[in-house]
Amino acid sequence: MSVVVRFAPSPTGFLHIGGGRTALFNWLFARHHGGTFRLRIEDTDRARSTEAAIDAIFDGLKWLGLDWDDEVVFQFARMARHAEVARAMLANGQAYRCYCTPEELEAKRAEAKAAGKVWRYDGIWRDRDPKDAPAGVQPVIRFKAPREGSTTIDDLVQGEVTVANQELDDLVILRADGTPTYNFSVVVDDHDMGITHVIRGDDHLTNAFRQTQLYLAAGFALPEFAHIPLIHGPDGAKLSKRHGALGVDAYRDMGYLPEAMRNYLLRLGWSHGDDEVISTEQAIEWFGLDHVGRSPSRFDFDKLAHLNGVYIRQADNARLVEMVIPRLAALAGGHLPAATPDRLLALMAPLKERAKTLQDLAQAALFLAEHRPLQPDAGAAKLLQEAGADLVGAIHDALNPVTDWTAPATEAAIRALVEAKGLKLGKVAQPLRAALTGRTVSPPIFDVLAALGRDESLGRLQDAAK
Numbered sequence: 001m002s003v004v005v006r007f008a009p010s011p012t013g014f015l016h017i018g019g020g021r022t023a024l025f026n027w028l029f030a031r032h033h034g035g036t037f038r039l040r041i042e043d044t045d046r047a048r049s050t051e052a053a054i055d056a057i058f059d060g061l062k063w064l065g066l067d068w069d070d071e072v073v074f075q076f077a078r079m080a081r082h083a084e085v086a087r088a089m090l091a092n093g094q095a096y097r098c099y100c101t102p103e104e105l106e107a108k109r110a111e112a113k114a115a116g117k118v119w120r121y122d123g124i125w126r127d128r129d130p131k132d133a134p135a136g137v138q139p140v141i142r143f144k145a146p147r148e149g150s151t152t153i154d155d156l157v158q159g160e161v162t163v164a165n166q167e168l169d170d171l172v173i174l175r176a177d178g179t180p181t182y183n184f185s186v187v188v189d190d191h192d193m194g195i196t197h198v199i200r201g202d203d204h205l206t207n208a209f210r211q212t213q214l215y216l217a218a219g220f221a222l223p224e225f226a227h228i229p230l231i232h233g234p235d236g237a238k239l240s241k242r243h244g245a246l247g248v249d250a251y252r253d254m255g256y257l258p259e260a261m262r263n264y265l266l267r268l269g270w271s272h273g274d275d276e277v278i279s280t281e282q283a284i285e286w287f288g289l290d291h292v293g294r295s296p297s298r299f300d301f302d303k304l305a306h307l308n309g310v311y312i313r314q315a316d317n318a319r320l321v322e323m324v325i326p327r328l329a330a331l332a333g334g335h336l337p338a339a340t341p342d343r344l345l346a347l348m349a350p351l352k353e354r355a356k357t358l359q360d361l362a363q364a365a366l367f368l369a370e371h372r373p374l375q376p377d378a379g380a381a382k383l384l385q386e387a388g389a390d391l392v393g394a395i396h397d398a399l400n401p402v403t404d405w406t407a408p409a410t411e412a413a414i415r416a417l418v419e420a421k422g423l424k425l426g427k428v429a430q431p432l433r434a435a436l437t438g439r440t441v442s443p444p445i446f447d448v449l450a451a452l453g454r455d456e457s458l459g460r461l462q463d464a465a466k
């Protein structure tokens with residue numbers, strides 16, 4: 001049997017980090033088994049579903065590199081099919097018409113509440129003759145749920161979980177206006193899509209009981225279930241915005257790489273020994289539901305940043321340049337010098353050594369994208385002032401004859417100057433850094449010289465000597 005899984009988000013908000021992880025686990029499971037990963041948009045809540053949220057789901061999945069197979073299924077568009085199955089169940093006696101009015105149900109609910117009881121629909125229309133139906137009431141269709149015994153799910157993550165059937169009442173499957181209800185639509189869709197494994201957050205575990213009953217009644221083959229524990233904050237509390245419960249797009253904006261995100265999300269709930277850095281290829285090879293943990297995982301920004309740094313150092317320099325340029329443009333707030341991409345590429349090796357995010361990279365590289373004359377920060381201005389125009393001028397003059405403009409050649413010229421003046425290297429290198437970058441910290445200064453090129457470097461020194 002070939003594996004078919006799905007990611008079934010409701011487009012009522014952004015694609016949050018928990019959704020991203022659910023999608024990743026489904027995708028890995030499909031790719032590991034050479035199966036199919038499908039996407040179903042559960043857009044039946046018309047008031048809360050938005051086009052923007054649907055786009056955010058597509059964008060987020062694409063950015064994460066989680067490509068889906070076949071056409072996207074939109075749940076709302078399948079309403080007629082859901083109603084058809086509901087009517088078939090009605091015809092088979094597995095469902096019945098219920099003529100209770102909303103007011104009646106509300107009164108019973110209030111009564112139960114006042115008595116301190118949990119309200120469940122009492123099944124009053126279950127065996128009642130429809131001839132008794134009050135005039136003018138449009139009935140709902142309810143599922144005739146089993147009343148005796150229990151329902152057990154053999155969950156691939158949670159193990160065996162059982163609920164007594166008397167705890168579950170007769171679920172409405174088709175509303176009075178003919179629209180299907182959520183749990184019912186999910187069952188029909190999963191069946192029609194041939195879903196073999198339902199992998200999702202464990203907030204849906206209770207739905208799985210009702211869904212199991214519906215599968216059995218409808219004569220549909222049951223899928224396997226795997227309910228993944230939710231993600232908590234570092235303090236163990238439910239994940240909130242403060243903890244990182246943000247949209248996937250927020251992580252992209254903060255400058256995380258998709259491969260780092262995949263690795264991080266994978267480790268939120270799944271493990272392979274003590275391995276922390278796991279490539280996507282390895283993840284596909286190793287992934288299985290047997291190593292999904294049973295307790296909630298904790299979101300940890302420091303770990304994510306650390307992993308991101310690892311992936312930034314592994315990333316191709318030209319790709320990093322492409323990703324950093326738009327960030328530089330935003331930071332510099334104007335058009336960038338034409339040489340910026342070349343300068344950035346030349347300096348990428350030392351720059352990426354220290355960066356945890358693309359945004360860090362952009363910040364550290366911003367001096368490359370600035371136009372002359374630079375506006376040195378307070379620390380750099382102080383360094384230049386202490387060094388004095390004469391020394392900065394001398395640095396310029398020492399470098400001016402260098403024609404083979406490489407890090408070693410410029411270093412040789414600076415060392416010769418240092419020796420001639422009887423100074424320590426730092427006394428020259430610091431004002432040189434201040435003149436070239438406008439800052440007191442930067443990548444190794446001779447790499448900076450090489451990246452800026454001869455004309456720009458000498459020009460910046462000239463500016464600083466004034």
Ligand code: GLU
Pocket residue numbers: 007008009010042186199200204
């Ligand atoms: N639409 C549900 C959600 O976004 C998922 C339902 C399911 O996976 O069965 O939480």
